Amino acid sequence: MAYINIRPLFYSLLVVCGLGLFTLPFLSVRFYHHSAQVLGDLQVVPQNDTAEASIASTPSGPRISVVVIWQGEYKPYLNNFFTSFRANNDSVELIWVDLGDRDGNANCLDVSPWTGSSEESNIKSICLSRRDYWALHRDYFCSRWDCTENESELVLQTMISRSEGDWYKSWFRLWRGYVFRHFMHPSVEWWGWADPDTFMGNFRSQFPWAATEYDVLIPAMPDPLLYLRGHLCFFRMGPITETKMNQYGNLANVNAYFGNHRPFFATEESEFSSFVLRSPSITFLMLPYALVELGFDRMLPNTAKFCSSQGVFTMQGPFAKEDLPPAFPNFPVLSIPQVASPKMFTDGNETATYPIELIEGSNKEELWFPSEYATHYDLDWSRGSEGVMRYIGRGGPFTGGSQGVWEHIEPRKPTVVARAVHDPYFEVGLYEGLYAHFFEEKHHAPWVKDLPLEPLEPYQILVTYFDYGVEIWDQRTGSVVWRVAGKDQPHAKRGHLRRANHHRL
Secondary structure (H helix, E strand, C coil), rough: CCCCCCCCHHHHHHHHHHHCCCCCCCCEHHHHHHHHCHHCCCCCCCCCCCCCHHCCEECCCCCCCCCCCCCCCCCCCHHHHHHHHHHCCCCCEEEEECCCCCCCCCCCCCCCHHCCCCCCCHHHHHEECCHHHHHHHHHHHHHHHHHCCCHHHHHHHHHHHHHCCCCCCCCCCCHHHHHHHHHHHCCCCCEECCCEEEEECCCHHCCCCCCCCEEEEEEEECCEECCCCEEEEECCCCHHHHHHHCCHHHHHHHHHHHHHHHCCCCCCCCHHHHHHHHHCCCCCEEEHHHHECCCCCCCCCCCCCEEEEEEEEEEEECCCCCCCCCCCCCCCCCCCCCCCCCCCCCCCCCCEECCCCCCCCCCCCCCCCCCCCCCECCCCCCCCCCCEEEEEEECCCCCCCCCEEEEEEEEECCEEEEEEEEEEEEEEEEECCCECCCCHHHCCHHHHCCCCCCCCCCEEEEEEECCCCCHHHHHHCCCEEEEECCCCCCCCCCHHHHHHHHHHH
């Protein structure tokens, strides 16, 4: 692990690339280069030889760069977060920006035990003091605002003083990829943000690589309320999309920043969402919930989520009462199959597109942000059968309403059959997703604090049952190698409990 002063490196990059827009005075950071070699010979193999899978990576490097801001001590879910990025080392890189301690010093978390330490890495750990972190933001915006020397220093001091209210590092999130682009691989075509309580699936087969016509990709449409997801979102690299983001009025110039930029704490889900969704020039694609994020049924300890280096899956539902699979801890170890990559916008009789109108404001009582920033539409549930996938977008191949926005309906995503390792007659249907999100589990599941420090092996699967419990399976032997129970729950006798002896510890 090396300490590198990046000031000379940046100066050289600026000269060579002809950027010349700003300098980085007094900036010294620790730069850690980590590797996927901790997983041995693991390779992320395309799960199906499809066109979308084949364009997931290029010889020149990753196509997606995800920038995560961290401050504080180690959390048990970080291990799996890093593991999931290492498994995507041919298509995605992670820029891990650590802000050090709460006093503003560059005393950063050592993540090398979970990220490796080789030169061939897709995880870059950058340690910044509070001042250096905000200096990068100041330099980016002042290069656009033509700040004077006095204004430049005042912008920096204002950013630092106001940062105490920005707990979620939200206030400049739309520009995160541009502020930190000097750390990114030059091959990157998309940048994104992510929360570390997620587990990334197989981007090679599950990311919509063909969606190149959009400025913004928004995973997981939640309901008629539309907003950018704070835990995962992607933006097109390049000056066209960057210029559109810089049309945001409260950061149009230095005076607008001083006077107007005092955002709400979850800014990307409120103010920035209303800006992106309501701006006619910004194209976006909001993906169906079933296609990307893996949901759960908090009432049932049967709806497991499966996370591994090969991908993330969840069980098909809803279930008839008589067909409920075994509940934790009696769920049999499954052999997770490889599945085909989903195709964006299939052709068929069950597809349809409708123009829709965005409605500003909301009458929902449980909004977590001011209703003036809410954007929704009147969802017509009669369009499409149960379980259909609904895309919402502006731009691309479809014609929208007066604001250019449309709803596109696709048939329900097909499932893949997974069978129990020790009982081929036991099978369930699984959906594959782009990622799994453990937000609810992080706050409600008592097992989260007990997650192992050791990274998942390529042959292991992390299986979670909401707050009922968690297991790690070994697919080679069909055994449970680690288990922690969650809250108490009745062990009702259901159809396949007799098979529990196949997966004792």
